[in-house]
Amino acid sequence: MTAPAPTATAATSATATATGSPVTAGEPVIRLDGLTKRFGTGADSLLAVDDVSFEVRPGEVVALLGLSGSGKSTLLSLLDGLQAPTSGDGTVLGTALARADRSELRALRRRIGFVFQQFHLVGRLSVLENVCTGALGSLRGPRLGLLSYPRAVRERALDGLEQVGLAAHAFQRADTLSGGQQQRVAVARALMQEPGLLLADEPVASLDPESSAQVMRLLARVAQERELTVLCSLHQVDLALSWAHRIIGLRAGRVVMDVATEGIDRATVMRLYEEVAAGSAEGVAAAVATGSAVPPRPTAAPGSLPAPAAASATASSAFTKGD
Numbered sequence: 001m002t003a004p005a006p007t008a009t010a011a012t013s014a015t016a017t018a019t020g021s022p023v024t025a026g027e028p029v030i031r032l033d034g035l036t037k038r039f040g041t042g043a044d045s046l047l048a049v050d051d052v053s054f055e056v057r058p059g060e061v062v063a064l065l066g067l068s069g070s071g072k073s074t075l076l077s078l079l080d081g082l083q084a085p086t087s088g089d090g091t092v093l094g095t096a097l098a099r100a101d102r103s104e105l106r107a108l109r110r111r112i113g114f115v116f117q118q119f120h121l122v123g124r125l126s127v128l129e130n131v132c133t134g135a136l137g138s139l140r141g142p143r144l145g146l147l148s149y150p151r152a153v154r155e156r157a158l159d160g161l162e163q164v165g166l167a168a169h170a171f172q173r174a175d176t177l178s179g180g181q182q183q184r185v186a187v188a189r190a191l192m193q194e195p196g197l198l199l200a201d202e203p204v205a206s207l208d209p210e211s212s213a214q215v216m217r218l219l220a221r222v223a224q225e226r227e228l229t230v231l232c233s234l235h236q237v238d239l240a241l242s243w244a245h246r247i248i249g250l251r252a253g254r255v256v257m258d259v260a261t262e263g264i265d266r267a268t269v270m271r272l273y274e275e276v277a278a279g280s281a282e283g284v285a286a287a288v289a290t291g292s293a294v295p296p297r298p299t300a301a302p303g304s305l306p307a308p309a310a311a312s313a314t315a316s317s318a319f320t321k322g323d
């Protein structure tokens with residue numbers, strides 16, 4: 001089964017967001033312009049995200065690939081407003097990352113669902129209460145116990161559990177579920193925020209292949225049903241090819257690949273890793289010299305979703321300039 005095609009939304013209708021900043025349906029959910037993050041200063045500083053520019057449109061499911069340390073988690077934390085960029089800018093759900101103040105960034109985070117590798121459920125609480133905690137950002141004051149949540153929240157949480165196929169486990173302790181089930185609960189919790197964007201940082205890294213496929217299938221399904229944009233870092237190329245519309249490949253913080261999954265073969269994507277193993281500069285130089293990698297940035301026309309079915313990405317167009 002392949003990823004459902006993203007649904008184009010009317011380009012003209014405008015919707016008010018929780019912060020009041022207008023997001024026009026069809027406008028990019030993410031628009032990055034030279035986004036850069038450097039840790040430390042001076043000779044010992046480290047460029048974790050280096051001049052990253054791309055757009056992600058509503059309903060797209062994008063897999064972020066790259067070796068360990070290539071900057072995937074840092075990029076996700078920049079998008080979530082958890083870290084401030086060193087230079088460049090990016091707009092996420094209408095909020096300019098470099099110019100937003102703390103309260104604007106908090107408001108942005110309430111509109112972004114985040115799924116983590118380690119699930120981050122409270123094991124001793126029931127599955128249903130864990131899902132309810134996803135609504136905390138919109139509730140006043142602390143909550144203790146399932147019944148402290150408004151009935152409407154509990155009902156919505158139960159609906160969410162039904163959507164992820166776990167309603168039967170609602171009253172079980174969360175730590176009695178398998179890893180795959182816990183991650184599906186974490187997805188249901190993230191959806192309680194009714195997010196405009198779902199970020200996932202290696203959501204299947206601790207799961208077996210079958211559970212991994214289930215979680216990725218779930219993310220692709222909720223993306224399609226809710227026209228929800230999903231940006232998900234992964235180490236599994238096959239899952240990215242099966243469930244994402246698009247792959248963005250990072251190397252040493254830079255985007256070196258930006259390609260629709262439709263029409264791309266596994267070997268081409270694997271070069272993202274192999275060329276690094278062979279020595280990045282030499283690998284890319286050799287690929288360019290032999291004509292097997294051509295470096296222009298993708299030129300998707302603004303206003304049009306990259307359509308996997310229409311994409312004719314080949315080995316020759318998969319790589320963007322990495323130096």
Ligand SMILES: Nc1ncnc2c1ncn2[C@@H]1O[C@H](COP(=O)(O)OP(=O)(O)OP(=O)(O)O)[C@@H](O)[C@H]1O
Nearest residue numbers: 039046047048066067068069070071072073074075
């Ligand atoms: N808070 C920090 N302070 C200093 N360096 C950091 C910090 N966070 C990340 N880094 C460095 O930035 C680089 C990118 O790290 P990042 O975690 O974003 O990579 P990644 O692609 O997500 O790796 P992995 O796949 O292993 O999770 C790494 O060299 C890492 O050591």
